[in-house]
Every structure is written in C-alpha cells, then in structure tokens.
Amino acid sequence: MTAGAAAIRKRARVQGAGLDRALPFLLLAPAVLIVLLVFLYPLYDGVRASLHFYRFGRALQNVGLDNYRDVLTDERFQQSMVVTLKFVALAVSIETVLGLGLALLCARQLPFIRFIRTVLIVPMVVTPVVVGIVFRLIYASDVGLFTAVSQHLGGNEVQILSKEGTAFLGLVALDVWEWTPLMFLILLAGVQSLPVEPFEAARVDGAGAWRTFLDHTLPMLRPVLAVAIVLRTIDAVATFDQIFVLTRGGPGTATQLISIYGYNTAFKFQQVGFAAAMLLMVALVTLAFAFLAVRLIRRSATA
Amino acid sequence: MRRALTLAAFVLVLLVALVPLYWMVQVSFKPNPEITQQGTLYPHTFTVDNYDRLFAQRSFGSYLRNSIVVTAASVAISLVLGSLAAYAIARFRLWRRMERRIGLALLTARIVPAVVIVVPVYLLVLQLGLLNTWLGLIIVYTAFNISFVVWMMESFFREIPVDLEEAAMVDGDSRLTAFRRIVLPLAAPGLAATAVFAVIVTFNEFLFALVLTSTPAAMTVPRGAATLIGRIDVDWGAMSAAGVIAALPIVLFALLVQRHLVRGLTFGAVK
Numbered sequence: 001m002t003a004g005a006a007a008i009r010k011r012a013r014v015q016g017a018g019l020d021r022a023l024p025f026l027l028l029a030p031a032v033l034i035v036l037l038v039f040l041y042p043l044y045d046g047v048r049a050s051l052h053f054y055r056f057g058r059a060l061q062n063v064g065l066d067n068y069r070d071v072l073t074d075e076r077f078q079q080s081m082v083v084t085l086k087f088v089a090l091a092v093s094i095e096t097v098l099g100l101g102l103a104l105l106c107a108r109q110l111p112f113i114r115f116i117r118t119v120l121i122v123p124m125v126v127t128p129v130v131v132g133i134v135f136r137l138i139y140a141s142d143v144g145l146f147t148a149v150s151q152h153l154g155g156n157e158v159q160i161l162s163k164e165g166t167a168f169l170g171l172v173a174l175d176v177w178e179w180t181p182l183m184f185l186i187l188l189a190g191v192q193s194l195p196v197e198p199f200e201a202a203r204v205d206g207a208g209a210w211r212t213f214l215d216h217t218l219p220m221l222r223p224v225l226a227v228a229i230v231l232r233t234i235d236a237v238a239t240f241d242q243i244f245v246l247t248r249g250g251p252g253t254a255t256q257l258i259s260i261y262g263y264n265t266a267f268k269f270q271q272v273g274f275a276a277a278m279l280l281m282v283a284l285v286t287l288a289f290a291f292l293a294v295r296l297i298r299r300s301a302t303a
Numbered sequence: 304m305r306r307a308l309t310l311a312a313f314v315l316v317l318l319v320a321l322v323p324l325y326w327m328v329q330v331s332f333k334p335n336p337e338i339t340q341q342g343t344l345y346p347h348t349f350t351v352d353n354y355d356r357l358f359a360q361r362s363f364g365s366y367l368r369n370s371i372v373v374t375a376a377s378v379a380i381s382l383v384l385g386s387l388a389a390y391a392i393a394r395f396r397l398w399r400r401m402e403r404r405i406g407l408a409l410l411t412a413r414i415v416p417a418v419v420i421v422v423p424v425y426l427l428v429l430q431l432g433l434l435n436t437w438l439g440l441i442i443v444y445t446a447f448n449i450s451f452v453v454w455m456m457e458s459f460f461r462e463i464p465v466d467l468e469e470a471a472m473v474d475g476d477s478r479l480t481a482f483r484r485i486v487l488p489l490a491a492p493g494l495a496a497t498a499v500f501a502v503i504v505t506f507n508e509f510l511f512a513l514v515l516t517s518t519p520a521a522m523t524v525p526r527g528a529a530t531l532i533g534r535i536d537v538d539w540g541a542m543s544a545a546g547v548i549a550a551l552p553i554v555l556f557a558l559l560v561q562r563h564l565v566r567g568l569t570f571g572a573v574k
Contacts, residue, residue: 238416
C-alpha cells in the first residue's frame with residue numbers, strides 16, 4: 001500500500017464516509033422527534049382547538065375565529081392582562097434594582113461572596129409550590145409570621161391575603177424573595193468581569209461615584225442586564241405555581257395573572273377552545289420575547 | 304463606614320433570605336394546637352407528628368416514589384439523547400448550517416413558558432391514554448429536558464478541542480468510539496452539572512403534574528403537596544412538613560453544583 005492510499009483512508013475516516021455521513025442526522029433525530037411531538041404537534045392541535053366550541057371538554061362545532069374575538073372582548077381577559085403587566089413590571093424592576101445594588105456592594109468583598117452566594121441559591125431552587133406554601137404560612141392571619149410578631153408586640157392579627165391591595169403586594173414580595181438572588185448572581189458575574197482601567201481613569205479625572213456608575217458601570221453591564229431582564233420577564237409572565245398555592249388568583253381578581261385565568265378557563269370552566277385561543281395569543285407575544293432572549297444569550301455565550 | 308454599610312446589608316439579606324424558610328421548618332415541628340392558638344416563634348413542644356401523618360394518612364410515600372421514578376427516567380433519557388444531538392451540533396456542518404438552526408429552535412422551545420402549551424399537551428396526553436401514568440409525565444418532561452440538555456452540552460462540547468478526537472480517529476477509532484473514549488470523559492463535569500440542573504427543574508415541575516395527574520398512584524411531590532391546600536380547614540402542620548420534605552433534597556442537590564447553577568439558569572449566557 002502506498003503512502004498516498006493510506007493518507008486517503010485516514011481522511012475518509014476523519015471526514016466520514018458511508019454510514020458516517022448519515023451519523024449527524026441519526027444523532028439529531030431522536031431528540032428532535034420528541035421535541036416535535038411534545039411542542040409542535042400540540043401547537044398545531046392548539047390552533048385547531050382554538051377554532052372549536054367546547055362543552056364539558058368535548059369539541060362540539062367549528063366556530064372559526066369566534067374564540068379569538070371573544071377573548072379580545074372578554075373583560076376578565078383584559079383585567080388579567082393588566083394584573084400580569086403590573087406584576088411583571090413591579091417585580092422585575094424591584095429585582096433588578098436590588099440585585100444590581102447588592103452586586104455592586106459585594107463585588108469587592110470576597111469573603112462575603114462565597115457565603116452569601118451559597119445562601120442565596122436556596123430561594124431560587126426551592127420548589128415553587130413550596131415557595132407558595134412558605135409565604136402562605138407567613139401571611140396567614142392566624143398562624144402567620146406577621147401575626148405572631150404583631151401579637152408579641154401587643155398588636156392584632158395581620159390581614160394580608162384577604163385584601164386585594166396587600167395580596168397583590170404580597171405576591172410581588174414573594175417573587176422578589178425568590179428571584180432577586182438570580183438577578184444578583186447574574187449581575188455579580190457581570191460586575192466582576194468589568195475591566196479596571198476605565199474606573200481608575202474616572203477616579204483620576206475626579207468623577208464622583210454616581211457619575212462613574214452612569215458613565216461606565218451601567219453601559220458596560222448592558223448586555224448582561226439585558227439577558228437577565230428578558231429571561232426574568234418571560235418567567236414572571238408565566239408565574240403559576242406560587243399563585244396557585246398562595247391565592248388561586250384572589251381575592252377577587254387581584255392576583256389573577258393570565259396563566260391562572262388561562263388554566264381556570266380550560267380546566268375549571270372546561271372552555272378548552274376559548275382557553276386555547278387565549279393562550280395562543282399569549283404564546284405569540286412570549287415567542288417574540290423568546291427570540292429576543294435567544295439572540296441575547298447567543299451573543300453573550302459566544303462573547 | 305462603607306464596610307459597616309456592607310456588613311449591615313449583608314446581614315439583612317441573609318435574614319430576609321432565611322427567615323421565611325425558618326418559619327416553615329419550625330411550624331412543621333409543632334403540634335397543631337400550638338400552631339393555631341399560641342403564635343409561638345419556635346416550637347415549645349417538639350413533635351414529628353406532622354411528618355408521620357403525611358406518610359400514614361396521606362400518600363406522601365407514593366408521591367415521593369412517583370417523583371423519583373419520573374425524574375430519574377426523564378433526566379436519564381434526555382441526557383443520552385440530548386448529548387448525542389448536542390455532539391452532532393457541536394461537531395458537524397450540515398446543509399445551510401441546519402445543525403445550528405436546530406439548536407436555536409430547541410432553545411426557543413425551551414424558553415417559551417409551559418403554560419401557553421398546557422392545554423394542547425393535555426389533549427395530546429388524553430388522546431394517547433396516558434393521563435395518570437408515569438409514562439405521560441416522562442414523555443413531557445423528557446422533551447423539556449432534551450431541549451435544555453442539547454443547548455448546555457453543545458457549549459460544553461465546544462470547549463473541548465477538536466484535535467483530540469481527530470487524533471484518536473486517525474489512530475483508528477470510529478467517530479462514536481472517539482466520542483465515548485475522549486469527548487465524554489472530558490465533558491463529564493458539564494454533563495454532571497446539566498444532569499443536576501435537569502433534576503432540579505424536573506422534580507420541581509408543577510403545572511403539567513397538576514394537569515396530567517390526579518390520582519395518588521401518579522401524583523408527584525409538588526402536585527401532592529398542593530392537594531393539602533385549598534380545603535376550608537387547612538392542615539398547617541402537614542402542609543409545612545410537606546414543604547420541608549419537597550424542598551430539602553433539591554436544596555442539597557443544588558448546593559453540590561452551585562458553581563454551575565447560574566450557567567444553567569441563564570441557559571449558558573452567564574458562565
């Protein structure tokens with residue numbers, strides 16, 4: 001055998017020939033098929049369901065786009081959209097400000113960081129249903145932490161979940177408790193990777209802390225802030241488990257996010273077509289956010 | 304001054320993070336009369352009755368078994384299938400960069416919230432006759448995990464130099480042997496982190512468990528814990544004990560891989 005033939009055989013091995021050429025497709029196929037079955041087929045099925053009128057969980061007749069029109073004119077749908085937007089805007093902005101502040105405060109305190117990082121992992125990995133239980137136990141007017149403390153100080157029972165305003169703020173507080181740690185850890189990684197030179201130059205120029213923050217810190221943190229805020233927003237829109245345990249959307253509709261209303265219409269009131277139409281519209285909006293998130297993730301993952 | 308301020312903020316953060324959890328844990332060790340009537344700040348009478356009741360009167364043992372089976376099966380399947388797909392995406396150039404598009408499509412599917420497809424997924428599982436079965440949950444969770452595993456493992460595989468496999472292949476290994484002998488051992492830490500992350504997400508999942516299971520023989524731990532709530536007369540003791548049991552294994556698990564946790568939670572955007 002000549003050296004040339006051996007070299008060709010090596011190349012064939014490396015580049016793949018015969019069955020090897022089909023290899024990437026064989027490797028990809030099972031994963032792609034399962035995801036298609038569970039995500040794409042239901043999406044197609046969801047579109048079909050949204051065009052039908054259901055009673056007692058059975059499709060009775062094709063009603064065209066009526067479900068979509070009904071959703072858009074449904075007052076409770078509009079109300080739950082308002083609650084969702086209020087909740088997301090309030091919770092995500094509080095989490096961002098707190099997380100950023102904490103990250104800047106801790107960035108240079110190395111002995112603190114290890115400890116605080118370990119503790120702060122806990123709220124975000126605890127089962128969301130359990131987070132709901134935790135806050136139910138804190139807010140309860142009879143056995144709750146606030147009531148116990150208030151009674152020790154000579155006060156009365158504290159009512160939180162029975163009033164609309166406080167129940168909503170209680171839900172926001174739950175979300176802030178659970179997810180500020182994630183904001184903090186993401187932004188801490190961002191702050192720690194900032195270059196030192198611009199800050200030294202700013203100090204030499206006599207810039208104050210606030211000026212330096214606006215001129216240097218914030219612009220340089222923009223990419224990582226964008227990823228954190230977009231991911232958190234998508235997640236917050238879909239908040240379900242904690243509310244299901246804490247308030248089921250009540251009192252009234254004070255904490256009825258779109259996810260809870262969608263679930264109720266489909267599974268409690270059995271209006272499957274109406275719910276499918278509603279959730280598909282929400283899906284389109286979140287899909288746009290998801291595309292944005294994927295772009296941002298790809299940029300920072302490869303940076 | 305700055306140091307004192309930092310220290311104060313530090314203590315405050317720890318208190319806020321831990322006191323809510325402390326409250327649940329201490330309630331779980333109190334007898335019911337003390338929970339509802341005395342408003343004590345710690346158990347004056349210590350008892351494990353609440354835990355006993357969960358297993359004796361409720362089906363918590365069954366919930367735990369279902370959670371373990373469903374989580375283990377779906378994470379194992381998705382690690383195997385997901386790693387193979389991730390390897391293909393990391394190492395092959397297909398027509399019009401199809402492999403890259405597939406990877407991004409999977410990530411997009413994973414990021415879209417579950418609640419928007421819960422109705423059609425319910426109809427699908429209903430049609431397949433898999434409501435109240437392990438298999439129904441395993442299929443759904445596997446799909447969620449696969450899309451995540453592919454994305455994470457692809458980035459871990461990319462960090463391994465191609466030269467190592469090519470050297471092994473020149474020496475006579477086939478592609479898959481090189482993958483098994485060279486790439487997989489090098490990617491083991493990433494694989495472990497991905498596995499633990501998938502376990503956390505799967506064990507914690509509630510919405511699909513709520514919709515797809517309604518019998519004690521199929522309910523998972525979060526699903527079972529939620530059944531303790533919503534009656535007029537809430538059994539606070541059992542509820543808090545259920546919370547402790549559901550949270551404990553996952554917290555311990557998470558602390559094992561804390562270095563990789565943020566990478567997992569941000570889909571690799573933050574390393």
